[in-house]
Amino acid sequence: MSKMNMKNKIGAMFMVLLAAFFFVFPILFGLRIVLEKHKSNFEKTIGETQLVLLKTYEKGETVLYYIDESARLALKDTIDEIGLINIDLHNQSSIAEILTKFKLNFYEYLQKYPYGGIQLYMENYEFILDRNDKTFELIGKTDEKLIIGIVNNNAIVFKQNNAEEYEKIGYYYMNPSFRINIAIE
Numbered sequence: 001m002s003k004m005n006m007k008n009k010i011g012a013m014f015m016v017l018l019a020a021f022f023f024v025f026p027i028l029f030g031l032r033i034v035l036e037k038h039k040s041n042f043e044k045t046i047g048e049t050q051l052v053l054l055k056t057y058e059k060g061e062t063v064l065y066y067i068d069e070s071a072r073l074a075l076k077d078t079i080d081e082i083g084l085i086n087i088d089l090h091n092q093s094s095i096a097e098i099l100t101k102f103k104l105n106f107y108e109y110l111q112k113y114p115y116g117g118i119q120l121y122m123e124n125y126e127f128i129l130d131r132n133d134k135t136f137e138l139i140g141k142t143d144e145k146l147i148i149g150i151v152n153n154n155a156i157v158f159k160q161n162n163a164e165e166y167e168k169i170g171y172y173y174m175n176p177s178f179r180i181n182i183a184i185e
Contacts, residue, residue, distance in 0.1 A: 052169060056150045060172050063146065067118065070109035071178045075138050078102045079182065089131050099127055102138070120144070120176055136182045148172045 078101045079087065088094040103122045110118040121144060128139040150169040 049169060053150060056148060056172050060148055060174050063113075063118065063148065064174055064176065066113055067110070067120070067176050068178050068180070070113075070118075071106055071138070071140060072180045072182065074102055074105035074109050075136070075180050075182055077105045079136060079184075081105075087131065087136075089129055095129060098129065102127075118146070118176075120146070131184075134183060136184050138180045140178045140180075142175070142177055144176070146174045146176045148174070 078098060081101055082098060087098060107122070110120060120142075124142050124144040126141045128137075128141070130137040130139075148171065150172055
């Protein structure tokens with residue numbers, strides 16, 4: 001009798017596995033088909049929008065860094081063009097000459113930005129020049145906002161440009177003010 005019980009137990013386990021195979025797997029397969037049909041309703045996976053936001057923030061910080069470096073290089077070029085000895089910050093015409101040359105140099109560097117020129121309006125800036133024995137400082141303050149469209153293809157799209165061509169999630173606002181110190185000898 002014990003061999004009979006053993007055969008019944010093995011047969012019962014086999015029937016459970018067979019039932020699972022014929023009932024559970026087809027249900028899972030059908031559920032997968034239904035979910036695949038509805039997947040087209042969800043264009044993005046979980047977290048994809050957050051990743052786009054983080055990448056836009058990273059690109060925004062890259063733009064701000066490029067603006068800072070452009071200002072630094074433009075100020076250095078301006079000092080080289082005018083000559084350090086000729087710079088007199090107590091003379092308004094000297095300050096005007098420095099700022100005019102700086103703005104031209106700064107604009108040239110901004111136009112070399114790899115993803116298209118950065119459009120900043122110099123008339124919206126307030127510039128403060130200062131010089132001591134070891135450094136020359138330029139502060140550029142503005143209330144103007146630089147706006148980058150947050151788009152799905154991770155492109156850097158400035159709002160002034162053709163931001164309407166892309167599917168936007170929103171906008172990322174930055175203040176492109178800067179403070180540059182250059183060591184002088």
